[in-house]
Amino acid sequence: MAKDTYVLVHGAWHTGELLEPVATHLRQRGHVVHCPTLAGNRPGDDRSKTGLADAARSLTEFITAHGLTDVRLMGHSYGGMVISQAAEALGGRLRRLVYWNAFVPLNGQCLNDMVPPVYVGLFDQIAAANDGAVTLPYPIWREAFINDADAELAERAFAQLNPHPYRTFTDRVQLATELAALQVGKSYINCRQDTALPHSMPWHPRLSERLGLFRLVECEGSHELCFTNPALLAQKIEEAGRD
Amino acid sequence: MAKDTYVLVHGAWHTGELLEPVATHLRQRGHVVHCPTLAGNRPGDDRSKTGLADAARSLTEFITAHGLTDVRLMGHSYGGMVISQAAEALGGRLRRLVYWNAFVPLNGQCLNDMVPPVYVGLFDQIAAANDGAVTLPYPIWREAFINDADAELAERAFAQLNPHPYRTFTDRVQLATELAALQVGKSYINCRQDTALPHSMPWHPRLSERLGLFRLVECEGSHELCFTNPALLAQKIEEAGRD
Amino acid sequence: MAKDTYVLVHGAWHTGELLEPVATHLRQRGHVVHCPTLAGNRPGDDRSKTGLADAARSLTEFITAHGLTDVRLMGHSYGGMVISQAAEALGGRLRRLVYWNAFVPLNGQCLNDMVPPVYVGLFDQIAAANDGAVTLPYPIWREAFINDADAELAERAFAQLNPHPYRTFTDRVQLATELAALQVGKSYINCRQDTALPHSMPWHPRLSERLGLFRLVECEGSHELCFTNPALLAQKIEEAGRD
Numbered sequence: 001m002a003k004d005t006y007v008l009v010h011g012a013w014h015t016g017e018l019l020e021p022v023a024t025h026l027r028q029r030g031h032v033v034h035c036p037t038l039a040g041n042r043p044g045d046d047r048s049k050t051g052l053a054d055a056a057r058s059l060t061e062f063i064t065a066h067g068l069t070d071v072r073l074m075g076h077s078y079g080g081m082v083i084s085q086a087a088e089a090l091g092g093r094l095r096r097l098v099y100w101n102a103f104v105p106l107n108g109q110c111l112n113d114m115v116p117p118v119y120v121g122l123f124d125q126i127a128a129a130n131d132g133a134v135t136l137p138y139p140i141w142r143e144a145f146i147n148d149a150d151a152e153l154a155e156r157a158f159a160q161l162n163p164h165p166y167r168t169f170t171d172r173v174q175l176a177t178e179l180a181a182l183q184v185g186k187s188y189i190n191c192r193q194d195t196a197l198p199h200s201m202p203w204h205p206r207l208s209e210r211l212g213l214f215r216l217v218e219c220e221g222s223h224e225l226c227f228t229n230p231a232l233l234a235q236k237i238e239e240a241g242r243d
Numbered sequence: 244m245a246k247d248t249y250v251l252v253h254g255a256w257h258t259g260e261l262l263e264p265v266a267t268h269l270r271q272r273g274h275v276v277h278c279p280t281l282a283g284n285r286p287g288d289d290r291s292k293t294g295l296a297d298a299a300r301s302l303t304e305f306i307t308a309h310g311l312t313d314v315r316l317m318g319h320s321y322g323g324m325v326i327s328q329a330a331e332a333l334g335g336r337l338r339r340l341v342y343w344n345a346f347v348p349l350n351g352q353c354l355n356d357m358v359p360p361v362y363v364g365l366f367d368q369i370a371a372a373n374d375g376a377v378t379l380p381y382p383i384w385r386e387a388f389i390n391d392a393d394a395e396l397a398e399r400a401f402a403q404l405n406p407h408p409y410r411t412f413t414d415r416v417q418l419a420t421e422l423a424a425l426q427v428g429k430s431y432i433n434c435r436q437d438t439a440l441p442h443s444m445p446w447h448p449r450l451s452e453r454l455g456l457f458r459l460v461e462c463e464g465s466h467e468l469c470f471t472n473p474a475l476l477a478q479k480i481e482e483a484g485r486d
Numbered sequence: 487m488a489k490d491t492y493v494l495v496h497g498a499w500h501t502g503e504l505l506e507p508v509a510t511h512l513r514q515r516g517h518v519v520h521c522p523t524l525a526g527n528r529p530g531d532d533r534s535k536t537g538l539a540d541a542a543r544s545l546t547e548f549i550t551a552h553g554l555t556d557v558r559l560m561g562h563s564y565g566g567m568v569i570s571q572a573a574e575a576l577g578g579r580l581r582r583l584v585y586w587n588a589f590v591p592l593n594g595q596c597l598n599d600m601v602p603p604v605y606v607g608l609f610d611q612i613a614a615a616n617d618g619a620v621t622l623p624y625p626i627w628r629e630a631f632i633n634d635a636d637a638e639l640a641e642r643a644f645a646q647l648n649p650h651p652y653r654t655f656t657d658r659v660q661l662a663t664e665l666a667a668l669q670v671g672k673s674y675i676n677c678r679q680d681t682a683l684p685h686s687m688p689w690h691p692r693l694s695e696r697l698g699l700f701r702l703v704e705c706e707g708s709h710e711l712c713f714t715n716p717a718l719l720a721q722k723i724e725e726a727g728r729d
Contacts, residue, residue: 382699383699385701386671386699386700386701387699387701390701390702390703391703391725393728394728394729435704436702436703436704438702441691441695442690442691442694442695442702443691443692443695463704
């Protein structure tokens with residue numbers, strides 16, 4: 001059995017701990033799995049000051065500090081911005097980039113460039129009222145993010161989210177090489193009932209095809225499959241991450 | 244276990260009886276389920292005179308006569324026109340609107356505004372020759388509506404359909420509030436092999452996103468999952484209808 | 487149980503032998519199944535001289551030589567060009583055309599008219615360097631054609647492919663009647679993770695809807711489901727091919 005090294009990078013409002021149930025399934029299949037929490041989402045982090053470069057640097061430092069190589073680096077949602085920004089610095093340590101319903105930026109884009117204007121307006125308001133930290137209103141979470149959960153799980157998962165540093169949504173990535181031209185394996189996992197982005201403005205193929213040649217892996221599920229079916233997500237991460 | 248109240252509204256050419264296999268599965272899960280047959284689709288109804296307002300009124304009268312509250316109101320296909328027209332009148336009795344591969348009109352639209360022109364032309368001809376009643380040619384039914392059935396089931400289900408009052412396809416909804424702005428829970432069930440509308444002009448996201456914030460639920464199946472897999476449909480209605 | 491007659495037509499780089507695992511499953515369900523290898527893909531065939539008309543003629547000759555009638559004729563990928571070109575000549579011998587992630591041409595189109603320009607450029611280069619035979623680079627095969635396989639199966643299947651006569655990609659079909667108007671049953675099987683054509687320029691509904699009234703059948707899987715899940719493919723061929 002393959003014993004591969006995975007680093008799973010969480011999305012906005014999440015922490016690495018919330019990916020541990022997924023990691024457990026991957027470890028049971030023989031893999032080494034790390035779930036770091038990015039700068040900006042840790043308990044004491046200053047939400048008003050953390051930007052995208054800080055988050056990306058916290059990831060590269062984690063990977064180099066642990067001496068990881070041949071890394072299969074997965075990013076979820078906002079985590080796609082972070083792994084995209086970190087990819088060049090990680091260089092030879094990377095085996096494959098895996099995007100799970102994640103943002104795939106062109107050079108110079110920020111996360112907000114890829115979401116519906118109505119969300120940008122909402123986030124602007126919330127962050128302005130919360131010292132630069134953005135939170136997600138529960139009705140949006142329940143209907144558009146975790147639509148495959150029952151109410152009990154939707155509420156329990158919501159209680160585990162943390163305020164997110166809004167600067168990471170407006171900071172622009174700086175890429176010397178566009179991702180389509182980057183010489184590394186790339187995969188995209190698309191959960192098909194993910195309406196965190198509306199399907200008229202979807203994750204796949206709108207954002208996934210920016211990767212150039214990439215491997216598509218799909219499954220049933222919402223944006224929050226890490227809560228609703230971590231075993232299925234682990235299986236799909238392996239199908240996306242293997243050689 | 245939740246004991247919720249569901250009202251299931253059939254589509255064109257159907258009756259409430261044809262949803263009873265679905266209702267049975269929902270009742271086995273503890274719910275109260277009603278499947279009224281709309282005005283215009285009952286045995287003695289005058290197909291030449293029944294319009295959309297008549298159908299909607301027959302639904303609101305059913306719900307008020309039975310004293311139903313906290314209703315999870317599902318409409319299938321044409322039934323989406325009817326629940327949309329009825330929603331305001333039902334007001335506080337509604338808990339959630341559920342559209343199953345159903346039409347979602349903007350104020351002032353009729354059903355025919357949302358279907359391919361080739362179908363409108365065909366329906367015009369058939370209704371003109373049948374005193375205002377429209378029927379569905381078997382080849383269209385078999386290939387585009389019930390594509391997941393075998394021939395035996397396709398024919399048996401076809402034999403249970405009834406001529407449909409065509410005025411309900413050309414009457415325009417009158418909505419004081421567009422559905423996107425209506426303050427009630429909303430869900431959309433999308434059967435993915437439903438080609439009753441061509442996928443170049445699809446149910447989802449083209450029509451579903453008119454609901455504003457809504458919950459997407461999907462499954463495998465054709466436009467006629469009530470015949471081909473009523474157990475799966477019941478499961479999806481519950482996932483769509485729960486809080 | 488139905489005992490239907492199927493002819494399964496392989497895609498580019500393939501042979502009929504590679505469809506035998508699928509045929510075995512169909513035969514176990516009582517059907518008669520043939521998997522001819524088209525002119526141009528046989529061991530001794532001259533790749534520089536075989537065109538689309540040659541391939542189509544080899545198919546019609548196979549069917550007439552075997553005296554087959556009521557044929558459910560399936561074409562995969564490039565095989566869609568061949569069954570489209572052969573359909574008129576086969577006339578009354580055909581019961582239904584089944585396209586499995588296959589090209590559906592308009593009269594006068596060639597295969598290359600329906601693929602991304604980047605692929606045409608690549609194929610031009612490869613064929614020019616290989617005496618008119620085109621091959622598929624392994625990274626494209628592994629990521630975009632057989633994305634649902636593990637590396638071992640991806641490599642084993644790749645080793646079974648044969649150089650393909652490029653003229654069959656540039657020769658134009660000659661159809662007296664456009665396929666949408668052809669009076670025969672038609673079905674389209676869409677494997678949903680098939681990215682051999684990018685999903686921004688997809689098989690379905692872009693090409694499938696050229697069939698006019700047709701039956702859609704879908705399942706999970708890549709362009710190479712014949713290798714990754716022949717049992718599932720056989721089931722879908724039966725759902726597509728039955729009356």
